[in-house]
Every structure is written in C-alpha cells, then in structure tokens.
Amino acid sequence: MKATRFGRNAAIAVLAVGALALSACGSDNATNAPAxxxxxxxxxxxxxxxxxxxxxxxxxxxxxxxxxxxxxxxxxxxxxxxxxxxxxxxxxxxxxxxxxxxxxxxxxxxxxxxxxxxxxxxxxxxxxISPIAVAFNIPNVTDLKLDATTVAKIFRGQITNWNDPAIAAMNAGVTLPDLKITPVHRSDDSGTTQNFTDYLSAAAPSVWTDKSAGLWPASLGGENAKGTSGVVKTVTDTPGAVVYADDSAVSGKLGTAQIKVGSDFVKISADAAAKAVELGKPVSGRAANDLAIKLDRTTTDSTAYPVVLxxxxxxxxxxxxxxxxxxxxxxxxxxxxxxxxxxxxxxxxxxxxxxxxxxxxxxxxxxxxxxx
Missing domain, CATH: 3.40.190.10 (Periplasmic binding protein-like II)
Structure with missing residues (x-):
C-alpha cells in the first residue's frame, strides 16, 4: 500500500449507508436512546x-x-x-x-x-480514534505535566513517589504529596497496552527497553486488573495509583496528565488524538483495503497527542x-x-x-x- 499520509478534515462529510448489492466471497458504559x-x-x-x-x-x-x-x-x-x-x-x-x-x-x-x-x-x-489517558488518583491534584521518560520510569517502578524531583521539576506550583505510586496495568492481552508500550518504546527507548506488546512485561511489578473498566476501578479505589486507559472510561474522580510533545505539554483531547492519526502513515505491504496505520509516536507537533489508539x-x-x-x-x-x-x-x-x-x-x- 502506498505510504501516503491520511489527511484530516474537521468537517466530516455525510455518508449514507450504501445499497447492499453483493456478489460472491467466505462494555464498559451504557448509552441512552439514539439521537x-x-x-x-x-x-x-x-x-x-x-x-x-x-x-x-x-x-x-x-x-x-x-x-x-x-x-x-x-x-x-x-x-x-x-x-x-x-x-x-x-x-x-x-x-x-x-x-x-x-x-x-x-x-x-x-x-x-x-x-x-x-x-x-x-x-x-x-x-x-481515542486518546489513551495517563490517569492518576492523587488527592487534590487533577492535572500534571509529564514527559515520556518520566512516564516510562513510573510504570517501570523506577520513580516510586509522587513528590519525586523529576515530577516536581515539571510541575512548579503543584503541591505533590509524599505518596507511594502504585502503577496499574492490564492483566489481559490488550490493544491499549500495545499502543501504550508502543509509545513508551518509541518516545523513551533508553528507559522502556521492552518491545511493544499486548501483554504487559512479566518482569514488571504493579497491580493489574482485567479490561478497561477493571483497571480504572482499581485506580479509583487506590490513592496514589496510576494507569493508562482509554479516555472514554476515565471518571471525573481521576486526574489526567498532559504529555510533553516537542517543547510543549499537550492536554488530552479528541482533536489532538485525531491530529496524531493524521500524522501517521499506512502500514507498508498491506492490501489496498487494509487500512492499518503506523503512528508517529515521536512527533514534535504540539497540536498532536501521541499516546493515542x-x-x-x-x-x-x-x-x-x-x-x-x-x-x-x-x-x-x-x-x-x-x-x-x-x-x-x-x-x-x-x-x-x-x-x-x-x-x-x-x-x-x-x-x-x-x-x-
């Protein structure tokens, strides 16, 4: 498949479901009534x-x-x-x-x-398309700034307390408690884990030495739970805990991190996630109708949020x-x-x-x- 960029237009054109003339060939949240x-x-x-x-x-x-x-x-x-x-x-x-x-x-x-x-x-x-939140349960703290290296060290257990100097240096004016960090990860084979570890291995390779994978590295500690709702509940119930999870499932009780991109920190949003996808390229060697996308996790475009799935x-x-x-x-x-x-x-x-x-x-x- 030709490696051209996927473009993005803020206005989505209306597509009606086409006629089904075919020939040959072999939850985490409830919703209300459809609009x-x-x-x-x-x-x-x-x-x-x-x-x-x-x-x-x-x-x-x-x-x-x-x-x-x-x-x-x-x-x-x-x-x-x-x-x-x-x-x-x-x-x-x-x-x-x-x-x-x-x-x-x-x-x-x-x-x-x-x-x-x-x-x-x-x-x-x-x-x-959705951003993956780095979400945390820190009393009286709802917003933090973190870079890829610090995130990687937190989830590898190399930074173990929320008032660590590396975190404090990026968060002037924020009162960080003397509170143990409890990293939480998925216990099941997870695409969210695949995307999160892909980001860490690309953006912080000197710290995150494991390859990206759907299963969390067995050598690392921390708490675990099954599914998006499982890990979010664990963090919500555990002061000091931190998790990576689809933003749609992160409750208002948890804080979320801004991620450093280039020289700026980018807030999590759907628009910033969409921009990161726009910067991606088709995976090479695939059939014309296979639309797998290789994301650029190391972009310096500060309108993009690279921890995206x-x-x-x-x-x-x-x-x-x-x-x-x-x-x-x-x-x-x-x-x-x-x-x-x-x-x-x-x-x-x-x-x-x-x-x-x-x-x-x-x-x-x-x-x-x-x-x-």
Whole structure:
C-alpha cells in the first residue's frame, strides 16, 4: 500500500449507508436512546452478528449496537468485550464474524486469516480514534505535566513517589504529596497496552527497553486488573495509583496528565488524538483495503497527542454466506458513516474519522463479499 499520509478534515462529510448489492466471497458504559442524527439508515437486514474484542470500544459499541438494532428490528449485534487479543483470535478461528481490536493484525495473523476468511484473508478497518489517558488518583491534584521518560520510569517502578524531583521539576506550583505510586496495568492481552508500550518504546527507548506488546512485561511489578473498566476501578479505589486507559472510561474522580510533545505539554483531547492519526502513515505491504496505520509516536507537533489508539474492526474479506456478508456490510457501513462516528463521539469522547479516512473505510467495507 502506498505510504501516503491520511489527511484530516474537521468537517466530516455525510455518508449514507450504501445499497447492499453483493456478489460472491467466505462494555464498559451504557448509552441512552439514539439521537435522530445518529441513527443507521439504508436497506434493512436481519440476523445475528457476533463480535469479540476491545474494551476501549465499549461505550461506542453500545451506541452502535443500539442504533443499528433500532434501524433494523430483525438484526442483533452481540459483542463480548474480552480484549483485543481475544477478538483477533476469535476472528482467526472463525468463532466471531468481526473483532474489535486496538492493534492491527500482524503479518503472521494476516496469513492465518486466510484459513477462515478466504484467499484475501482479513482486513483492518479503523472505526474508533481515542486518546489513551495517563490517569492518576492523587488527592487534590487533577492535572500534571509529564514527559515520556518520566512516564516510562513510573510504570517501570523506577520513580516510586509522587513528590519525586523529576515530577516536581515539571510541575512548579503543584503541591505533590509524599505518596507511594502504585502503577496499574492490564492483566489481559490488550490493544491499549500495545499502543501504550508502543509509545513508551518509541518516545523513551533508553528507559522502556521492552518491545511493544499486548501483554504487559512479566518482569514488571504493579497491580493489574482485567479490561478497561477493571483497571480504572482499581485506580479509583487506590490513592496514589496510576494507569493508562482509554479516555472514554476515565471518571471525573481521576486526574489526567498532559504529555510533553516537542517543547510543549499537550492536554488530552479528541482533536489532538485525531491530529496524531493524521500524522501517521499506512502500514507498508498491506492490501489496498487494509487500512492499518503506523503512528508517529515521536512527533514534535504540539497540536498532536501521541499516546493515542486507533481501534479497528477486523473483518473477513470473504464470508461463507451472502446473508452474513450483507449483515457485516450493513453494520460496518453504519459504524464508519457520519452518523455512526457522531454516535461514538457522543458516547465515548472519541474523534470521528477524517473525511479521507472515512472514504477509505467505506470502500473497504464495500469490498466485503460472499463465497461464489
């Protein structure tokens, strides 16, 4: 795939869900009733669609499921938020029709996907862009400034107290308590962990000597919990604790860090996360409709927040039946549409896909087919 930058336009063009003319080829948070502007449109479909994966997508997925079911009374989307690794495994072994994953398929996983997904295998379609918060429970402190090296040392257990000189030097005027730091990480195979460790290994390589991975390094200590909601609850209940988690799940009781980018500190926001994705490039060597993105974790652009995840829906290019292909295409067409992206932004504070990326995602969805 040609390594051109994904552009970003603040205004998202309206995309209607296209006609489902197909041919051949093989939660963390609840939402309210869908707003009219966020409902799914297009030809009606029926059946049950099963997905497994990302807990970071939980709030967005709840909105997508509710809105899609409202528009298609005969259709149900079941989603089990078991983590990104579990989601990719489920697609590869054929036990689910799609996965939610905060990490794109590796080359080895793409090769394996051809067993269940036909000769063209599976593809990664971006559906959800969100910043990863470095969130902490420090009494009377809601905002801190941290650089990558300090964050890495905190999570490696090399900085163990909140009034450490390295933290104090970046936070003049903030009263830092003499309080033990308790790092909290995911116990499950997590795309959020993959993205967070990818940031640390790129931005603080002299400290974070482990490779990026979905599983937290076994050699490191700290508390752990399963899923986004699990780690956020642990930090909320533990004074002095700190965690990396999808911003949509961080409660108002926790503080969040500004991250140093270049010579400035960048506050966490959907817009800054979207800018970081704009600076990314397509992963080389992928098929035209595989939209995996390589993020630039070391950017010096102070309008970008580099601790970001792009969460994907991993789908087959080929399904066994036309009915399954139609159902997958209908749901995914809604998810990447303007209405679907607005629903996710309302439910999860996520950044809508840019117009350019949205158009690429819709084309990828349209390429899904059924066996001849």
């Amino acid at each position: 009219a502007s966020q409902t799914a449109t297009g030809p009606k479909v029926t059946g049950t669609l099963t997905g497994v994966g990302s807990t970071a997508q939980g709030a967005a997925m709840d909105a997508w499921k509710a809105n899609f079911a409202s528009a298609n009374p005969g259709a149900t989307v079941q989603y089990s938020p078991d983590g990104s690794g579990a989601g990719r495994k489920a697609v590869l072994d054929g036990s689910s029709q799609f996965a939610g994953s905060d990490a794109y398929l590796t080359d080895a996983e793409l090769a394996t996907s051809k067993t269940k997904c036909g000769p063209d295998g599976a593809i990664n379609i971006p559906v959800y 792009v969460s994907y829906h991993v789908v087959c290019t080929t399904y066994d039946t036309q009915a399954t292909a139609d159902l997958v295409k209908a749901f995914e067409s809604y998810v990447v549409s303007d209405a679907g992206q607005q629903a996710a932004a309302s439910a999860a504070k996520s950044a809508p896909l840019s117009k350019a990326l949205q158009d690429k995602a819709k084309a990828a969805v349209d390429s899904i087919k059924a066996k001849a």
